[in-house]
Amino acid sequence: MQIEKIKGHQTDQLFKAVLELKNLEECYKFFDDLCTMSEIQSLSQRFEVAHLLRLKKTYETIKNETGASTATISRVRRCFDYGNDTYDEMLGRLYPEEQPFDAARK
Structure with missing residues (x-):
């Protein structure tokens, strides 16, 4: 951590x-x-990237839908793999009907 x-x-x-x-x-x-507008947009974009990763969208789809760079997408993905599990936890609270990113890894 x-x-x-x-x-x-x-x-x-x-x-x-x-x-x-x-x-x-x-x-x-x-x-x-x-925050500046740019900072808010950056945080919001990361959270949407996390949401789309949780929905198992491809990097290309995420890039097209959010405008995020592949570096940003990769960083968020690393948080899913090695982070504190909070993206998944918060998205699970916001969207309880959605399937988690990778239930088998937990």
Whole structure:
């Protein structure tokens, strides 16, 4: 786990603030103030790449649908393979009816 690399007071403060957000509108306002448009788009794109990987879409399809580079797609894929399983966990909460990325590897 690489979580230890990002742990600290500032990160704790940020994450606690995110956990205090009450609805989607508050999220939009908070992230609009916190991030540049490019940063928000990048985070959103990665999450959509994760969603499409979970649906077993090909790299080519993902690239065409999201505009993500193959490097970005590969990075997200590595998180599925070696990360903390949070993409799959969050997508499972958002889309409980969908089949997981690779149930056999868990």
